[in-house]
Amino acid sequence: MNLPVKYRPRKFTDVVNQEHVVRTLQNALRLGPERLGQAYLFTGPRGVGKTTIARLLAMALNCERGPAEEPCGECENCRSIxxxxSLDVIEIDGASNRGIDEIRNIKEQIRFPPAYSRFKIYIIDEVHMLTTEAFNALLKTLEEPPSYLVFMFATTDPQRIPRTVLSRVQRFDLRPIGVHDIVDRLTAVAEAEGIPVEPEAMKALSEHSEGSLRDALVMLEQLWVYSGGTITRRDVLNLLGVVEKDFYRQLFVHLKDRDAAGALRHLDSLLARGYTPEDFTRGLIGFLSELMRAKMGLSEDEEAARIANAFPKEDLLAYANIAFDLESSLRYRINPRAWAEHAVLRMALLPSAVDIERALAGSSEILANDIAKPMSVPIRKKKAQDEAKPQPQDEALRKLIETFKLEEIEDELWTDEGRDGP
Ligand SMILES: [Zn+2]
Incomplete structure (x- = not known):
């Protein structure tokens, strides 16, 4: 069984969350041949329906009862597409047919009109992968296509398509599919297939699919096999490597306390449960995004707001930078665990914007504060005392120094540790 294929929409009305695209296409189909283009580009993230819509458009154009707003789905042409x-609807993967030779091949074929249908249609997926020479060869055909020829391009990366090509296509930007729409669609599929799924599991699965209905359906299928019964939220989190929010809530307690050892132990406990540094990082970025939104008053999540309010926004931003650094470091796949530990240490030992503020204001609070905490970093105290003296009156200057010192202190922290360390 292959759920994404089995439940691929057979009609425009079944397409989820792309009404803006579907309506325009259906209007053109209704108004007749002069409104129909000969080159279309569908853009959008993976799994949102680009090739599905291209295929539906091909069906609508070549339907024996068409061109129609909605393909009949029953005639020979509709079924074969x-x-x-269908011999007249040719699907090509741009990633594996990216060279000039493949395009020459296509140009050779398009000299012959369609065999059984109104239009000869080429659907080229991941079209941004074509080489420059291939695009140039294609361009000549796009400039003067035979009347029976239609190109449909799909891409996740429209920026990589030459401007000359873009100017000759009708472009449709597809949207990521919202969590609610994915939940609805998955629920319908699960019911039709008799797959028992807890509502909470459905929600977690939909959130994790990042707007891709295809990914969500593939995961639903895997989970069905994995759970062997009712799919629970725990199944989803385990199989997909989703780290529970509780983990991050506790991590942020350690960060608030500047408890580097506690934060590291907490990370260890997660990795010991089989989660990867990548799982940790993905969850961390998501959690920080929630905190930032809460900090800006854009979230109704009270728990997130409570945690966010315990940190100055400068600290949250610095944590986010560290998390994104970690994400890019992990791409090299060298020492992922060490990178994750390094990031946790950086977060736990980061000089707080509040401390620096106080230091600049000449407050003695910081000293008392540091003495009270065994895990505080000596260099921070020393610097803080040094910085306690100057008190520039000018607000802009003060801000500038504040920003500058934040980085300087952090840099020194690490060079000093490096020098003393093994
Ligand atoms: Zn038909």
Whole structure:
């Protein structure tokens, strides 16, 4: 069984969350041939329906009862296109057919009119992968296509398509699919297939699919096999490596306390449960985004607001920078665990914007504060005392120094540790 294929929309009305695209296409189909283009570009993130819509448009154009706003889905042409078996609708993967030779091949074929249908249609997926030479060869055809020829391009990365090509296509930008829409669609599929799923599991699965309905359906299928019964929220989190929010709540307690050892132990406990540094990082970025939104008053999550309010926004921003650094470091796949530990240490030992503020204001609070905490960093105290003296009156200057010192202190912290360390 292959759920994404089995439940691929057979009609425009079944397409989820792309009404803006569907309406325009259906209007053109209704108004007749002169409104129909000969080159279309569908852009959008993965799994939102780009090739599905291209295929539906191909069906609508070549339907024996069309061109129609909605393909009948029953005639020979509709059925063969749906099965990917139509001789007049050719699907090409741009990633593996990216060279000039493949495009020359296509140009050779398009000299012959369609065999059984109104239009000869080429659907090129991941079209941004074509080489410059291939695009140039394609361009000549796009400038003067035979009347029976239609190109449909799909891409996740429209910026990589030459401007000359972009100017000759009708472009449709597809949206990521919202969590609610994915929940609705998954629920319908699960019911039709008799797959028992807890509502909470459905929500977690939908959130994790990042707007891709195809990914969500693939995961639903995997989970069905994995759980062997009712799919629970715990199944989803385990299989997908989703770290529970409780983990991050506790991590932020350690960060608030500047408890580096506690934060490291907490990370260890997560990795010991089989989660990867990548799982940790993905969750951390998500959690920080929630905190930032809460900090800006854009979230109704009271728990997030409570945690966010315990930190100055400068600290949250600095944590986010560290998390994004970690994400890019992990791409090299060298020592992922060490990178994750390094990031946790950086967060726990980061000089707080509040401390620096106080230091600049000449407050003695910081000293008392540091003495009270065994995990505080000596260099921070020393610097803080040094910085306690100057008190520039000018607000802009003060801000500038504040920003500058924040980085300087952090840099010194690490160079000093490096020098003393093994
Ligand atoms: Zn039909």
């Amino acid at each position: 749906a099965q990917g078996a």
